[in-house]
Structures are given as C-alpha cells and as structure tokens.
Amino acid sequence: MKILIFGSGYVGLVTAACLAELGNDVICCDIDKGKIDQLKKGIVPFFEPGLQDLITKGMHKKKISFTVEAASAVSDREIIFIAVGTPQKENGEADLSYVRAVAEDLGKNLKNYTIIVNKSTVPVGTGRLVAEIIKKKYAGDFDIVSNPEFLSEGRALYDFMNPERIVIGSNSRHSVKKMNKLFESFSCPIVNTKIETAEMIKYASNAFLATKISFVNEIANICEKVGADISEVTYAMGLDSRIGNKFLNAGIGYGGSCFPKDVKALNHIAARNEYDFKLLKSVIRVNNDQRKLVLTKTENMLGDLKEKRICIWGLSYKPDTDDTRESAAIDIIKLFHEKGVTISTYDPKVDYDKLEKEGEFVNKIIFHKDKYKALENCHLLIIATEWDEFKQADLKKIKLNLLEANIIDGRNIFNIEIMLENGFNYLSFGR
Ligand code: UDX
Numbered sequence: 001m002k003i004l005i006f007g008s009g010y011v012g013l014v015t016a017a018c019l020a021e022l023g024n025d026v027i028c029c030d031i032d033k034g035k036i037d038q039l040k041k042g043i044v045p046f047f048e049p050g051l052q053d054l055i056t057k058g059m060h061k062k063k064i065s066f067t068v069e070a071a072s073a074v075s076d077r078e079i080i081f082i083a084v085g086t087p088q089k090e091n092g093e094a095d096l097s098y099v100r101a102v103a104e105d106l107g108k109n110l111k112n113y114t115i116i117v118n119k120s121t122v123p124v125g126t127g128r129l130v131a132e133i134i135k136k137k138y139a140g141d142f143d144i145v146s147n148p149e150f151l152s153e154g155r156a157l158y159d160f161m162n163p164e165r166i167v168i169g170s171n172s173r174h175s176v177k178k179m180n181k182l183f184e185s186f187s188c189p190i191v192n193t194k195i196e197t198a199e200m201i202k203y204a205s206n207a208f209l210a211t212k213i214s215f216v217n218e219i220a221n222i223c224e225k226v227g228a229d230i231s232e233v234t235y236a237m238g239l240d241s242r243i244g245n246k247f248l249n250a251g252i253g254y255g256g257s258c259f260p261k262d263v264k265a266l267n268h269i270a271a272r273n274e275y276d277f278k279l280l281k282s283v284i285r286v287n288n289d290q291r292k293l294v295l296t297k298t299e300n301m302l303g304d305l306k307e308k309r310i311c312i313w314g315l316s317y318k319p320d321t322d323d324t325r326e327s328a329a330i331d332i333i334k335l336f337h338e339k340g341v342t343i344s345t346y347d348p349k350v351d352y353d354k355l356e357k358e359g360e361f362v363n364k365i366i367f368h369k370d371k372y373k374a375l376e377n378c379h380l381l382i383i384a385t386e387w388d389e390f391k392q393a394d395l396k397k398i399k400l401n402l403l404e405a406n407i408i409d410g411r412n413i414f415n416i417e418i419m420l421e422n423g424f425n426y427l428s429f430g431r
Contacts, residue, residue: 001182003027004077006102008035008066010156010257010323011119011149012083013044017051018160020058022185027073028066031101039066047322047349050157070102074109079182082130083119083149092264094123103130107137115175117145121202121262123269127169127195143175146195148202153256154320166190169198203269206262207280212247213254214286220250220430221293230430231412250430252328252384252410253290255317260287260326290429291331294382295339297408297427302379305339311378311402313371314385314411315347315355322349328410329384330359337364346374348387375401386411395422 001024005012008030020026030036035045042059044052058064067073074080084098099120106116116134118127127144134142146169151159165188168179176192183190193201220230230250238245254260263284270277302308317327324330333343344366352367368374371393375381381402383390391413399405399422407419409428419426 001025001178002076002078003081004029004073004079005081005083006030006070006105007082007084007098007120008032008039009083009085010046010048010153011151012081013039013051013055014048014151014156014160015081015083015119015149016064017054017058018157019182020061020063021054021161024063024182026058026064027077028064029068029070029073030066031068033068036066036068048156049154049320054157070105071109074106074114075111077114079115079117079178080106081117081119081147086120086122086261086265088261088264092268094121094261094265094268096122096126096129099126099130100133103133104137106142107134110134110138110140110142113141113143115143115145115178117147117179118199119147119149121148121206121258121265122146122199123265124196124199124203126199143170143172144195145170145175145179146198147179148198150202150205153323154318163188167193167198167201169193169195169201171195203262203266206258207266207283209247210254210259210263210287211279211283213249213259214283216248216250217253217290217429218286223430228430233430249412251290251412252294252332252429253287255326255328255331257323257325260284291328291335293429294332294408294410295335298336298380298382301406301408301425301427305336305341308380309342309344309378309403310336311375311381312343312345312384313347313374313381313390314383314387315345315350316385319385319387320349322347322351324350324355327384332382332384332410333361333365342366344368344374344376344378346371347385348389372397372401378402379404380406380408383407383409383411383413386413395419395424399423 003019003024003026005016005028008028016026016028038045042056044055082102084102086094089095127146131144148167163186166183168176170176180190223230234248237243238248267277267280312329315324315329316322336343346368405423406425412428416431
C-alpha cells in the first residue's frame with residue numbers, strides 16, 4: 001500500500017521501517033529539515049536497536065523515502081499516519097499543536113479519499129477534532145482511524161513485528177477493512193472499536209503499567225521496614241497468572257517519553273470531565289517520591305553532602321536506548337545539584353553533547369567515556385539504569401576506583417550477599 005507518515009520520531013520511523021519491510025511503499029514527512037536531510041543520507045538521528053539497518057534496507061529497496069514537502073507527499077497516498085509528538089503542557093494536558101498542524105496540512109492538500117490514521121497518543125476526542133480541522137479546507141471524502149502504538153523503546157522493532165494486539169478505532173467499515181488488510185500478516189488479535197475507545201485503550205494501558213510500578217515501589221518501601229525482600233515478593237506474586245510477572249521491578253521509578261506524560265494527561269482528561277482520578281494522582285506522587293528516596297538513602301549513607309562527589313551509572317530512562325526524556329537519573333542529578341554535590345557520570349549510549357545542549361547541565365556534570373574512570377574521587381556509586389554491562393561490572397575494580405565502597409542500587413541489579421562479601425556498603429530498594 002502507499003503510505004505517508006507525518007513525524008519522524010521513534011514511532012514514525014519504526015512504523016515506517018516495519019511497514020516498508022512488510023512490502024509497503026512509505027514516505028516519511030517531517031517539518032525538521034535538518035532531520036530529513038540526515039535521514040535522506042540514511043542516518044537515523046537516535047539509537048534504537050536494528051532501526052538503522054532496517055531504514056537502510058528500506059531505502060535500498062526504494063521502499064522508504066523522506067521529505068519535508070507535505071503537499072506533494074499527500075497526493076497519491078492510500079493511508080496517512082499521524083505520528084507527531086504530543087508533548088506535555090505545564091498543567092499535564094497533551095499539547096496537540098503538532099497534530100493540529102498536520103490536520104491543517106491535510107485539509108489544504110488532500111485531493112482524493114484517504115484514510116487518516118492517528119498513531120500519536122492523544123486525548124479522547126482528538127480523532128473528531130482532526131476530522132473537523134480537515135473538513136474546514138477539504139470537502140472530499142476521508143476516514144479517521146485511531147491505531148495506537150504499543151512500542152517499547154529498545155525493542156520497538158520486535159514489538160511492531162510481534163504485536164500482542166492491534167487496536168483499530170474507526171467509524172467506517174471501509175477503513176476497518178483496509179487497516180485489517182495492512183496488518184493481515186500478523187496473527188495477534190485485532191481489536192476493532194470506536195475511535196474514542198481506541199484512544200482510551202492507549203492511555204488505560206500505560207496508566208495501568210505505571211500503576212503496577214508505583215504499587216510495587218510502595219510494597220518495596222514497606223518491605224524495607226518489615227525486613228521482607230521485594231524481589232522474592234514480586235517473584236511469588238508474578239507466578240499468579242492474574243497478576244503476571246512483568247513490570248514488577250522496584251526501584252527509582254518510571255520515566256521515558258510515555259508513562260510520565262500519559263499518566264498526567266489521563267489525570268487531566270479525568271479532571272476536565274469532572275472526575276477525580278485519586279489512584280492516578282497517587283501513582284504520580286509515588287513515582288516522584290522514589291527519586292527523592294535516593295537522596296534520603298544517600299544522606300543516611302554519607303551524612304552531610306557538602307564537598308561530596310557522586311558517580312551515577314546510567315542516564316537513559318531505561319537500558320538499550322539513548323533517550324533521557326523524564327529519566328530518573330536526570331531527576332536525581334537535579335536533586336543532588338540543589339545540595340551542591342558534584343556529579344560524575346557514565347552511560348554507554350547517551351549523547352553527552354546533545355544532553356548538555358538540551359539540559360541545564362553545562363559545567364555541572366563530569367561526563368566519562370569509561371565507567372571505571374567515572375568512579376574516581378567519588379564517595380558513592382548510584383546505579384540509575386540497569387544496562388547489562390553494569391550487571392557484569394568488575395566489583396573489585398569498582399571498589400578500587402571509588403574513594404569509599406558505597407553503592408546505592410536504584411534498579412536492584414546486584415545480589416546483596418555478593419555485595420556484602422565484597423565489602424560494599426550496599427543499599428538497594430525493598431531488599
Ligand atoms: C512504554 C510502554 O511499555 C509502551 O507500550 C508504550 O507504547 C510506550 O511507553 P517505554 O516508555 O519505551 O514504553 O518503556 P517501558 O519499558 O515500558 O518502561 C517505562 C519505564 O518504566 C522505564 O523508566 C522503566 O525503567 C520503568 N520500569 C519498567 C520500572 O521501573 N519497573 C518495571 O518493572 C518496568
């Protein structure tokens with residue numbers, strides 16, 4: 001099928017690469033000329049395992065192309081995906097300005113019947129809004145579909161190619177048929193619903209997973225008080241198929257471009273509809289408090305933090321990505337900066353230059369390219385992201401390079417007995 005995708009971020013590019021791999025003809029359109037110029041040269045502007053190769057393959061097979069020209073790209077397309085960002089406003093509401101801008105472009109440029117598919121996570125009712133904006137300039141026929149994405153960064157290609165469900169929200173039979181055809185090679189259930197239901201499925205799924213994490217973090221906090229071990233508690237909980245064994249890892253909480261934003265947006269949607277979503281408010285609070293717990297644990301370990309230097313391993317919000325959006329590590333660094341602590345850090349994939357440009361970190365963090373070097377002159381190591389290379393790190397080398405053998409493990413990656421045997425003063429979460 002002939003496809004156009006507005007937005008060349010994680011969702012847009014992964015969708016493009018995978019749909020091209022499935023044999024479709026895909027054009028990617030983005031307003032960021034710099035990004036499109038890079039992509040035309042075959043350079044993916046962020047790290048996602050396998051994506052670079054799949055984009056290159058698609059380009060060689062002439063199945064993917066890139067443009068900033070919405071007008072010419074729209075003309076012969078059968079399906080147009082909207083995969084632009086929906087950042088968070090100050091009040092937690094989703095900012096729909098990019099989605100609106102695409103809808104306006106579509107209104108101006110559509111010539112024939114086209115299916116417009118929303119992949120961006122948008123408040124319930126946005127499908128209708130997009131249709132209204134298009135109709136102001138385009139009197140022809142079109143259909144709106146909501147097809148939320150459930151990709152996890154770091155395994156996005158796998159998730160796209162091996163979905164557990166595909167949700168297609170639409171009010172038209174023709175578009176449902178066509179969307180089902182697009183996804184016919186997948187064997188998972190395809191859930192056909194109303195647009196509003198599809199939009200809610202995405203928020204409800206992410207909010208539920210975030211709730212699972214905050215719940216486990218609270219259980220972990222109680223475990224510490226009563227002498228129980230959260231790892232064993234969650235292992236046994238997870239054996240109950242009604243609970244499931246995923247998303248039960250305690251620690252410094254969730255981050256990323258989805259959970260924090262979507263949970264706040266759903267809370268905002270509830271408030272706008274005069275519903276007080278009490279549980280969700282607590283989920284947000286617990287997650288913020290987990291960051292602060294690192295500071296409390298550090299003060300308990302080191303006493304006065306003045307003149308102290310701390311090493312943080314891991315800056316991305318989770319392993320296998322270079323994404324630092326809403327990362328727990330960044331929040332923790334900000335808390336330490338308020339206390340005047342010097343931070344030394346190492347991350348295997350994060351682009352330090354980009355981070356410095358985007359953040360308020362200039363001159364405030366010492367970035368290292370060697371994890372052991374980052375430990376030098378530090379009083380404490382904090383594990384903020386569970387990269388595999390940290391799990392396999394040389395404990396003797398860590399001890400040798402630190403000023404004092406202190407570790408706070410924000411992701412529970414080390415075995416407590418082994419840490420104690422190696423002479424570490426070791427604190428983790430809920431154990
Ligand atoms: C998430 C959803 O999983 C995905 O379906 C949706 O489309 C986008 O949002 P992502 O943000 O890539 O994906 O990461 P995910 O693996 O879900 O992790 C989110 C955060 O939760 C990370 O910061 C992770 O460290 C944290 N987390 C996850 C925990 O703290 N404990 C867990 O048990 C699992």
